[in-house]
Amino acid sequence: MNYRLIIKTTGTVLLVEAAxxxxxxxxxxxxxxxxxxxxxxxxxxxxxxYPASRAKPKTSHFFARDGYxxxxxxxxxxxAFGALPLFFTGLVPSYVDCFFETVSGFTTTGATIxxxxxxxxxxxxxxxxxxxxxxxxxxxxxxxxxxxxxxDRQQHLMRAEIPGPEVGKLVPRLSDSSKILYAIYTGIxxxxxxxxxxxxxxxxxxxxxxxxxxxxxxxxxxxxSIAAFNNPAAEVIxxxxxxxFGINFTVYFLILTKKFRAALASEELKFYLCVIAAVTAMIxxxxxxxxxxxxxxxxxxxxxxxxxxxxxxxxxxxxDTWPQFxxxxxxxxxxxxxxxxxxxxxxxxxxxLMVFKxxxxxxxxxxxxxxxxxxxxxxxxxxxxxLRSVMRFFAAYMVITLISTLIICLDNVDLxxxxxxxxxxxxxxxxxxxAVGPTCNYAFLTxxxxxLLSLCMLMGRLExxxxxxxxxxxxxxxx
Amino acid sequence: xxxxxxGGGKVGMTLAENLSADGHEITLIDTRExxxxxxxxxxxxxxxxGNGASIGVLQEARVDRADLLIAVTGRDELxxxxxxxxxxxxxxxxxxxxxxxxxADEIDRIKKDLDIDLVVNPEESTAMQISRLLRFPLATDxxxxxxxxxxxxxxxxxxxxxxxxxxxxxxxxxFSDIPVLFCAAEHNGVTYIPHGNSVFEKGDRLYVIGSSMxxxxxxxxLGRLTQPTRSVFLVGGGRTGYYLARILSDMNIGxxxxxxxxxxxRALAELLPKTLIVEGDGSDHELLxxxxxxxxxxxxxxxxxxxxxxxxxxxxxxxxxKKVVAKIDRQDYNDLVRELxxxxxVNPKSITADAILHYVxxxxxxxxxxxxxxxxxxxxxxxxxxxxxxxGTAHMGVPLKDLxxxxxxxxxxxxxxxxxxxxxxxGGDSINEGxxxxxxxxxxxxxxxxxxxxxx
Numbered sequence: 013m014n015y016r017l018i019i020k021t022t023g024t025v026l027l028v029e030a031a032x033x034x035x036x037x038x039x040x041x042x043x044x045x046x047x048x049x050x051x052x053x054x055x056x057x058x059x060x061x062y063p064a065s066r067a068k069p070k071t072s073h074f075f076a077r078d079g080y081x082x083x084x085x086x087x088x089x090x091x092a093f094g095a096l097p098l099f100f101t102g103l104v105p106s107y108v109d110c111f112f113e114t115v116s117g118f119t120t121t122g123a124t125i126x127x128x129x130x131x132x133x134x135x136x137x138x139x140x141x142x143x144x145x146x147x148x149x150x151x152x153x154x155x156x157x158x159x160x161x162x163x164d165r166q167q168h169l170m171r172a173e174i175p176g177p178e179v180g181k182l183v184p185r186l187s188d189s190s191k192i193l194y195a196i197y198t199g200i201x202x203x204x205x206x207x208x209x210x211x212x213x214x215x216x217x218x219x220x221x222x223x224x225x226x227x228x229x230x231x232x233x234x235x236x237s238i239a240a241f242n243n244p245a246a247e248v249i250x251x252x253x254x255x256x257f258g259i260n261f262t263v264y265f266l267i268l269t270k271k272f273r274a275a276l277a278s279e280e281l282k283f284y285l286c287v288i289a290a291v292t293a294m295i296x297x298x299x300x301x302x303x304x305x306x307x308x309x310x311x312x313x314x315x316x317x318x319x320x321x322x323x324x325x326x327x328x329x330x331x332d333t334w335p336q337f338x339x340x341x342x343x344x345x346x347x348x349x350x351x352x353x354x355x356x357x358x359x360x361x362x363x364x365l366m367v368f369k370x371x372x373x374x375x376x377x378x379x380x381x382x383x384x385x386x387x388x389x390x391x392x393x394x395x396x397x398x399l400r401s402v403m404r405f406f407a408a409y410m411v412i413t414l415i416s417t418l419i420i421c422l423d424n425v426d427l428x429x430x431x432x433x434x435x436x437x438x439x440x441x442x443x444x445x446x447a448v449g450p451t452c453n454y455a456f457l458t459x460x461x462x463x464l465l466s467l468c469m470l471m472g473r474l475e476x477x478x479x480x481x482x483x484x485x486x487x488x489x490x491x
Numbered sequence: 492x493x494x495x496x497x498g499g500g501k502v503g504m505t506l507a508e509n510l511s512a513d514g515h516e517i518t519l520i521d522t523r524e525x526x527x528x529x530x531x532x533x534x535x536x537x538x539x540x541g542n543g544a545s546i547g548v549l550q551e552a553r554v555d556r557a558d559l560l561i562a563v564t565g566r567d568e569l570x571x572x573x574x575x576x577x578x579x580x581x582x583x584x585x586x587x588x589x590x591x592x593x594x595a596d597e598i599d600r601i602k603k604d605l606d607i608d609l610v611v612n613p614e615e616s617t618a619m620q621i622s623r624l625l626r627f628p629l630a631t632d633x634x635x636x637x638x639x640x641x642x643x644x645x646x647x648x649x650x651x652x653x654x655x656x657x658x659x660x661x662x663x664x665x666f667s668d669i670p671v672l673f674c675a676a677e678h679n680g681v682t683y684i685p686h687g688n689s690v691f692e693k694g695d696r697l698y699v700i701g702s703s704m705x706x707x708x709x710x711x712x713l714g715r716l717t718q719p720t721r722s723v724f725l726v727g728g729g730r731t732g733y734y735l736a737r738i739l740s741d742m743n744i745g746x747x748x749x750x751x752x753x754x755x756x757r758a759l760a761e762l763l764p765k766t767l768i769v770e771g772d773g774s775d776h777e778l779l780x781x782x783x784x785x786x787x788x789x790x791x792x793x794x795x796x797x798x799x800x801x802x803x804x805x806x807x808x809x810x811x812x813k814k815v816v817a818k819i820d821r822q823d824y825n826d827l828v829r830e831l832x833x834x835x836x837v838n839p840k841s842i843t844a845d846a847i848l849h850y851v852x853x854x855x856x857x858x859x860x861x862x863x864x865x866x867x868x869x870x871x872x873x874x875x876x877x878x879x880x881x882x883g884t885a886h887m888g889v890p891l892k893d894l895x896x897x898x899x900x901x902x903x904x905x906x907x908x909x910x911x912x913x914x915x916x917x918g919g920d921s922i923n924e925g926x927x928x929x930x931x932x933x934x935x936x937x938x939x940x941x942x943x944x945x946x947x
Binding site for chain 2: 380381382383384385386388391393
């Protein structure tokens with residue numbers, strides 16, 4: 013392993029993180045708060061990051077293993093340092109809680125341990141939401157977009173960070189791809205800010221909400237999440253923008269380059285939109301009796317569906333009080349997740365589609381034992397290697413979910429709480445059901461449950477395998 | 492005409508033989524000495540060893556005075572380059588064989604950009620021919636004229652048909668209200684033009700010609716019109732199989748392909764979403780049974796080995812498949828195969844050769860009128876040709892009955908198309924300028940020009 017290069021890359025990312033604190037400091041100053049917790053954190057990041065970034069690697073050789081290990085390490089370090097501002101405010105005495113909160117931020121989960129969010133200073137709240145924005149598209153993608161392109165082989169890093177079964181480049185150069193991705197990402201986010209301002213939301217909340225929507229995170233600066241604004245127009249706008257951020261960003265690139273036909277031909281996009289439409293319809297019928305008029309039912313059903321499938325986790329209505337059928341539907345959505353190449357998490361629509369297609373193929377293969385069946389996405393044949401890795405991912409995701417559920421049960425919570433907590437964290441959703449439902453939080457869990465869930469979030473965000481590689485003993489052996 | 496042929500494979504040799512017999516001056520270019528040796532021994536042509544895309548070799552073959560260059564080497568890219576280079580060096584016309592699937596959809600563009608006058612794709616033409624046979628299962632052969640609106644269909648006379656055993660004049664009376672013509676017949680390998688006293692036997696092959704509609708009516712009256720083909724079983728997933736699959740999927744006909752090669756099966760499965768691809772040996776009867784060969788309406792054998800195609804076709808026939816088509820590459824099997832109980836035989840080489848021969852004759856003959864189509868029928872001794880009647884045509888406006896002594900023996904004016912109407916000519920009809928005429932001939936000299944049907 014190329015330790016020096018790993019240290020250098022990690023140090024560079026820390027510097028980027030320190031720079032990312034600047035908007036929060038500005039916010040703190042604007043609200044006439046003490047910027048000390050933020051400045052202190054920034055100083056520590058610079059102190060740790062600068063010497064590390066000066067490391068001189070002997071070679072620039074970087075292999076798949078190094079890439080996986082580096083990505084996981086970077087995300088750990090990022091969260092550990094990112095937890096400092098909240099810790100320095102003194103509102104949360106346990107560092108583990110702060111770490112959980114920050115992992116939740118960077119992985120765009122949105123699961124919180126804060127019982128009174130509004131008591132936290134605005135600057136730190138801004139940072140908390142800003143972690144969603146950074147984590148949504150990925151810190152390495154950001155580093156790649158900002159820093160001059162190096163000769164190091166960074167494909168391995170990007171491959172581990174960008175969600176989805178296949179990494180498609182938009183343009184030949186990686187750093188150009190990163191810039192385009194961030195431009196699209198920031199552009200849609202700013203559009204949402206403007207839309208929200210029109211509904212009468214104040215600038216601070218518009219920005220924090222837009223950061224959370226863009227990264228499909230779910231942190232809100234309000235205790236009651238989106239419901240606190242009591243603003244139906246804003247709810248509809250947020251619902252639609254959540255849906256937008258759950259779409260593969262390649263689609264936007266194709267639209268920007270005027271390839272509309274190719275953009276709309278995406279099978280995953282159709283599946284994603286169909287699932288949203290179908291689930292919204294089913295939940296609407298299921299909860300109709302609970303709300304005074306049909307439009308409110310539709311609005312709440314659509315918001316919850318869009319919020320959960322994109323793994324954002326904003327809340328307008330307490331879906332934990334909905335009938336069992338609706339709750340189970342939402343739990344299933346936590347597993348499906350958004351499109352590949354979006355900022356959403358969980359298994360991803362394209363993988364779910366491929367799993368379905370594999371099952372159909374298996375049945376057909378039994379009928380015609382010698383036939384050759386090819387699985388297609390968007391009319392193109394899917395490579396068997398990709399397919400196998402999708403199946404492995406699916407299996408690993410399920411196994412980890414089950415084992416984690418078992419461990420959470422040691423905390424003596426009920427099964428719904430345990431399963432939904434794990435599903436909501438590994439899928440980067442945020443709120444689960446029952447004791448971790450939309451009106452509750454994760455504060456009551458023991459410290460080791462919080463660490464386990466933090467790991468689940470990281471595994472979910474980085475698509476399982478970087479974490480497994482990181483913890484595998486054979487990675488660290490010399491031969 | 493002076494014609495250069497590049498590539499002395501089966502098609503190249505067939506062309507050299509036929510074109511040389513038509514009286515053209517031929518030069519054959521090939522890299523293989525053995526091929527040239529054989530050509531030199533059997534044909535009266537010039538042979539040049541070398542790469543046909545090389546300027547030096549082409550100049551040696553005097554490409555600047557060539558009226559036509561035909562590139563039929565085994566490689567598409569070489570054929571294209573050959574045509575491009577020779578055009579630049581002064582060849583008047585070029586023909587290339589291009590058969591890769593990747594180029595299939597880009598042929599028009601390639602023709603235009605490389606200035607190639609005719610592109611032949613034997614596999615695709617064969618697939619078209621097979622698809623026609625499948626659409627019309629009772630036909631052993633189908634050739635089309637006048638932009639596909641006139642069909643010449645060959646079928647086998649069966650025991651107990653209203654045709655077997657009685658003279659043609661009687662048979663004609665039975666079909667008097669249907670405008671079709673019995674234009675050729677084949678008995679024991681000899682093709683002839685039937686007349687009133689000809690009697691057909693079981694096993695003879697008859698050719699009827701007429702508009703698509705009347706040919707359909709003819710077969711319905713004969714009681715031979717079967718259900719249209721809905722499912723096809725195909726052995727051999729080569730290029731022809733691929734083209735056929737594309738045509739059949741457009742026609743919404745179900746298709747199952749058995750292919751022995753793993754990579755090829757995979758590639759086909761990727762290219763053909765609607766087709767079921769089975770990896771396995773098409774001569775393995777157990778596999779054929781497991782895939783329910785007997786439930787298919789038609790069976791097509793397209794493997795690279797003629798022998799395999801014959802044997803699997805016979806097996807399919809025995810299993811009860813109604814329509815069986817086999818691809819046979821070797822011309823010398825023709826007579827043998829006709830004896831067997833296989834419904835139709837397709838020969839890609841002769842399809843290609845026909846296309847090129849037609850092109851050559853069409854560019855050569857401009858005295859009488861333009862040649863629109865050419866097919867060799869029967870065992871190859873007879874031809875069916877279509878001409879547009881031009882101002883140079885002799886005996887225009889003279890009723891056919893007065894022309895009897897002027898027409899060569901073994902020539903039949905089968906159909907006259909005038910202003911879009913089809914006429915089965917009788918004694919009172921005549922050939923006029925602007926007509927399209929279809930001629931069936933069994934003469935020894937080829938019909939190069941419409942005036943060739945008359946005694947000089």
